[in-house]
Amino acid sequence: MLPFAFVALCLALAITREWLISRRRYKNIPGPFLSRYTSIPLAFHSRGGKRHLYVHSLHQKYGPLVLIAPRHISCSHPDAINVVYAQGEHALPKSDFYKAFVVDGTPNLFNTQDRTEHTKRRKALAHPLSYKSVKEMEEWIAGNMLKLIKNLDRKCESKTGPTSQLTSRTTTTTRTNGVPLGAETPGRASGSEEKEVEGDCPVNMHAWFNCFTFDVISDLAFGQSLGMLDRGTDVLPDSSSSSSRGNPYGQENRTGVAAMIGLRGRAAAFLGLFPPLVGFGKTGMCIRWMLLHFWPDPLIRKGLSSSDMLSDIATKCVRKRMASTNDDNETIRDDLLHRLLTELRKSEKPDQFIDDIKEPEPLNERVVVTEAMLLLTAGSDTTADSAAAILWYILAQPAVHQRLIEELDENVGVLAHDLAAADELPKHDQVKSLPYLTATIQEALRMFATNAFGLPRVVSDFSKPVTLMGTSIPPGTELSVPAYTIQRDRDVWGEDAYEFKPERWLSEDEASEVLKGKDEVKKADPKYLLTFGAGPRMCIGKNLATMQLHLLIATILLRYKLELYDPHKDLEAVEGFMNKPVEVLVKIARR
Structure with a gap:
């Protein structure tokens, strides 16, 4: 009884604190009543996979400035783009929301909040991902495109969907980006669903596009294709997809890579609204372990498990590739990973490229893995x-x-x-x-x-004064511009x-x-x-x-x-x- 009372007291104090802050700072910003004191309404719609529609409806009701969570203002006015996502000295840092996307405590280009670190990482990736560099890798894209065409040609000849989707009763098991039919329902984020189809079986182009883009990116970012077009599925062999940290749901779940990325994104988008649940070091590891094993929502647990499995896949692929590049008898493949390694070495140890050193110092493996994982998750999905x-x-x-x-x-x-x-x-x-x-x-x-x-930014104590539609925004406020609303x-x-x-x-x-x-x-x-x-x-x-x-x-x-x-x-x-x-x-x- 005492622990429950203590938790209730802490919750009451937190809500009271947010109420006092909201009443003082955001009294002129409209929005739902509960959103002034808690992120739960936004988290509820985020968990349900419809956050952008919820925010859009709020703008339709309240106007271009809306308080969608404590200290978080969404602005749908087109002029807000140049304010929230400003350049130079007016640039706003990323908020603590992005901590939920950090794997093993090592930030990458996407989720780092440090401007200096971001500048260094972006400089390292700018050349490998420039148009000139990407154009030189077109042959690898074409090679995977040919595999895709061969697969689809066979579907045309057989007049059926993928072989893995057929049963003796012309029933299709549709895997859609690792997300099944009905995935808009909260909690339905993995697995498959069967449905009866009369006549020819339709082909799910989204599933094949996933196989294509994953094979392209893995080919360029890991130096080896994940072989999804060869197998006709995004489910990896057990030896590739098993996690050294364990999968609480067992390998019989046979979760595809696209499903892992989707689950990871949904869990991170939810947890990012509650930064205290995301941490690093020993405390962070303890919190994460508790979430992974005891959080009541299975979607969040699956998302955290998927993040671990994706990290392990990236680690294995990078280690294999880096081992081959250290082999004197191995011809260096001038792909995206090779160029990324070269640029990361320059950013980490610039002096070694001034002197004529044949054997540069090895890179921090976690830095390489986290950037390669970013390419896999963001560049393909x-x-x-x-x-x-x-x-x-x-x-x-x-x-x-x-x-x-x-x-x-x-x-x-x-x-x-x-x-x-x-x-x-x-x-x-x-x-x-x-x-x-x-x-x-x-x-x-x-x-x-x-x-x-x-995508949220935060007005920090060191930011230049920020004004939106004549309203001065106080430090500590998160700001975002909803793309769905702006684009309509x-x-x-x-x-x-x-x-x-x-x-x-x-x-x-x-x-x-x-x-x-x-x-x-x-x-x-x-x-x-x-x-x-x-x-x-x-x-x-x-x-x-x-x-x-x-x-x-x-x-x-x-x-x-x-x-x-x-x-x-x-x-x-x-x-x-x-x-x-x-x-x-x-x-x-x-x-």
């Missing part, structure tokens, strides 16, 4: 999610689909019936500047924000902001040719598209992601006749840290 959403929007609009086919046929040409080599596939130089393809991709990324809720703002995009119209991204001459007398659309402004973030913490993998999206969408449309399996069904999504399509089922045949 989000690209597959975006590609799946883009394809859905294209197929949901037959006129857009047809115009894309015409543009691709005219500029690239029909692909050979029997593709024998990767160099027979479309090249990025052929598709990167196609106006309607680029416009369609941009518009789909606007409609489906993979990073849908606002009618003042920015026009009255048709909720409609999918690629024409808004075309030049005036190109748009008039496409519209041909139809209602004009307001020209899009790229600075309000937050797909890759904004400011100094903007996604550094934009070049690699953009190249894959252009190549993937162009190749798939050139190669296949595609239709949505259920054209009357909307695109369902579930949000963890990133917003993910649940599935994209299509009927597929060769052109």
